[in-house]
Amino acid sequence: MPPGEFSERPTAADGLPETVSCSDCEAAFESPGEYSFLILNQLTAPVIGCDDHLSEFASICGYTTVATASTVSYRPAGGIGCPSCRLSVHNPRQPIIPVKDGAVGIVACPEHQTKIIDRFQQGLETKHELTAGIGMSDSAELL
Ligand SMILES: [Zn+2]
Numbered sequence: 001m002p003p004g005e006f007s008e009r010p011t012a013a014d015g016l017p018e019t020v021s022c023s024d025c026e027a028a029f030e031s032p033g034e035y036s037f038l039i040l041n042q043l044t045a046p047v048i049g050c051d052d053h054l055s056e057f058a059s060i061c062g063y064t065t066v067a068t069a070s071t072v073s074y075r076p077a078g079g080i081g082c083p084s085c086r087l088s089v090h091n092p093r094q095p096i097i098p099v100k101d102g103a104v105g106i107v108a109c110p111e112h113q114t115k116i117i118d119r120f121q122q123g124l125e126t127k128h129e130l131t132a133g134i135g136m137s138d139s140a141e142l143l
């Protein structure tokens, strides 16, 4: 057996961060024919992840809409097009966003990926501030 054989073999879970312990998310990344659609105002992007973490992701973005898991049973030749601008994603190497113990992958053109990620990070900051505020008042009440 040639020594290079093992490293040549790609695994679907290659890009998953080590923090991902959600087996449902892993399963979603391992069967990349299934997408849900995240719908933010003008943006629509196929996303990969389990239902729980997709909902979490959407709610952090400030939206509650993860469209009904419109799954496609095959990966179209030539890659998935970005639904927002019809720009075809020829080399779908989606960024993977850690969400708690899971992960969400966004399949869109770089421009729209960036918009969604920005939105997510703003949401995270807002949520963090809110949580910090609540935490403080909680401990005050406990005393
Ligand atoms: Zn998950």
Ligand SMILES: [Zn+2]
Binding pocket: 082, 083, 084, 085, 086, 087, 108, 109, 110, 111, 112
């Ligand atoms: Zn786009």
